[in-house]
Amino acid sequence: MYHSGTGRSPVEFLRYCPDRYDFGLRHLDRDLPPEMRWQGESLLFCDNLVELADKQATAVALFQATLNGLRQARLME
Secondary structure, three states: OHHHHHHHHHHHHHOOOHHHOOOOOOOHHHHOOHHHHHHHHOOOOOOOHHHHHHHHHHHHHHHHHHHHHHHHOOOOO
């Protein structure tokens, strides 16, 4: 549930590309700068429930920050 609902969403949002709408998490190395790629990939795997809760919070914050940045750049309403 975490992976499909929260962990994956910010990564795909960071990499939004209409031509690759169905690529999922493939080719992130081609689409994101290394730091963004690492940040997104680091959200995908959890060893325990404490780490899961931390990554959940990080994923939500990353999603919000990205959304706010797109809004400020007037790329989204």
